[in-house]
Amino acid sequence: MNSQEAARQLLTFLTKRNNDTYDSRWDWLASYWPALFVNKTYFVKQRLLELITDPDNEDDKLYDYFSILIVYTKKTDSNAFESVIDILAQRLQSMKNRSLVFLLANILLDYPSSRHRELLEKLAREQDKGKPHGRFFSLSNVEDAFSFEPQPEYERFANPWNFYNHQQIIQRQIRWTNEDENLSAPYEIDAVPDNWIPNYEPQQTYIREKEKIGRNDPCPCGSGKKYKKCCLH
Numbered sequence: 555m556n557s558q559e560a561a562r563q564l565l566t567f568l569t570k571r572n573n574d575t576y577d578s579r580w581d582w583l584a585s586y587w588p589a590l591f592v593n594k595t596y597f598v599k600q601r602l603l604e605l606i607t608d609p610d611n612e613d614d615k616l617y618d619y620f621s622i623l624i625v626y627t628k629k630t631d632s633n634a635f636e637s638v639i640d641i642l643a644q645r646l647q648s649m650k651n652r653s654l655v656f657l658l659a660n661i662l663l664d665y666p667s668s669r670h671r672e673l674l675e676k677l678a679r680e681q682d683k684g685k686p687h688g689r690f691f692s693l694s695n696v697e698d699a700f701s702f703e704p705q706p707e708y709e710r711f712a713n714p715w716n717f718y719n720h721q722q723i724i725q726r727q728i729r730w731t732n733e734d735e736n737l738s739a740p741y742e743i744d745a746v747p748d749n750w751i752p753n754y755e756p757q758q759t760y761i762r763e764k765e766k767i768g769r770n771d772p773c774p775c776g777s778g779k780k781y782k783k784c785c786l787h
Contacts, residue, residue, distance in 0.1 A: 555594075556593040556594065557594075560594055561591070561594035561595070561596075561597035562597070562598065564590060564591065564594060565591075565601060565602075568615065569615065571615060583714075584777075585707075585711045585779055585783070586711050587622050588621050588624075588626070588708050588711070589712050591622045591626070592625075592626075592712075595622055595623070596626070599623065602619050603623070605619045606619050606638070606645070607641060609648070612650065612651045614654060616654065616658060617654075617657055617658055617661070620638065620642055620658065621661065621707075623638050624638055624639065624661065624665065636667075639662070639665060642662060643662060643669075643670045643673055646658060646662075646673065652680075655677065656681060656691070659674060660690060660691060660782055663695060663696065663704075664704055664707050666699040666700050666704065668700075674691075674699075675693060675696055678691060678692055678693045678695070678696050690786075691782075710772070711772075726776045773785050
């Protein structure tokens with residue numbers, strides 16, 4: 555519905571999400587907020603700007619607020635788009651929640667700008683040091699972002715109902731069945747003699763059986779979330 559009231563109701567619903575209490579129902583909406591707001595952002599853009607510029611706001615929902623505004627301004631106003639991107643970069647340099655900083659920085663990787671490259675490389679090196687939060691992205695990810703034209707994240711998650719597509723459901727059921735069969739296969743280990751000496755064979759070149767999963771691809775676990783916000787870590 556393209557109306558101010560629909561936009562207000564949807565934003566109210568989003569802002570009420572409680573970060574302290576896990577609710578699996580929110581997983582079904584992860585990454586699809588820009589698509590859900592695609593014809594409504596105009597009505598709530600000012601409120602979204604207030605939320606992303608509030609210096610006291612270090613809520614995980616910032617990821618969704620920025621994503622909604624960036625997708626909207628990317629299509630409607632190039633100057634506003636650059637402004638939102640710069641606001642994001644400024645927030646990353648002042649926020650205390652490092653896990654949230656690394657998560658939000660992924661948005662800058664999706665829309666790489668040369669003026670933010672130094673910041674992204676700095677954040678990648680910070681994760682390499684102690685890895686206290688898990689690695690959200692590495693220096694090689696930064697290099698890739700500036701070497702190849704990225705596929706806009708919105709294009710991958712433009713259809714919130716794709717998860718319920720009949721073919722998608724069948725593919726998940728087949729994958730889950732195969733996984734269950736592999737997990738239930740018998741696994742036995744014979745006793746190893748005390749004088750056993752391993753017979754090492756030359757290491758064979760590894761050939762990936764499946765295409766590498768991108769950070770912004772839907773997670774293969776079937777949660778409906780992006781890989782980087784689900785099983786990547």
